[in-house]
Amino acid sequence: EFYLPNYGWVPVDTSIAQTVDRSYGATIEQKKRFKQYFFGCMDPYRYNIQRETDAALTPISEDPIFLPLAVQMPVINLKGSKKNMEFTLLEYWKQNIEPAL
Known part of the structure; x- marks a missing residue:
């Protein structure tokens, strides 16, 4: 998210917006609209599932982790x-759920 003076916080999700680049059936216009929605047009009722997508597991896993950039559940190895x-x-x-301030 980013902050605009005199407006407030604007939610964005650039990581999901990039997934449309791998969509084989979408037109260029559909891809553009998809990316625009996730950059500044999202509703304010979304919540963060994961913020630190680059955080390494400790200790480092010797086995492959399914979807390492989206560890939304605990991982056990x-x-x-x-x-x-x-x-x-x-x-x-x-899991703790807290209101956003």
Whole structure:
């Protein structure tokens, strides 16, 4: 988002806007409208899922991570366990939802 004096904060999402470049069926005009919507024409009711898309996992995973630029769920990487680690992870995962100021 960016701030315009005498107007306020304008929501943008340039990362999703770039996905239209890989759309084979969209016309040039449709791609242009898609990008314009996500740069300054979005409604103000969207919320951030992830802000730090370049944050590295610690420790660094030896295995590939599905969609590394969109880690919107906790990631667990463990070798040799007989337990279902996804369920174990959910026991310790919490999500806080706070109002935007």
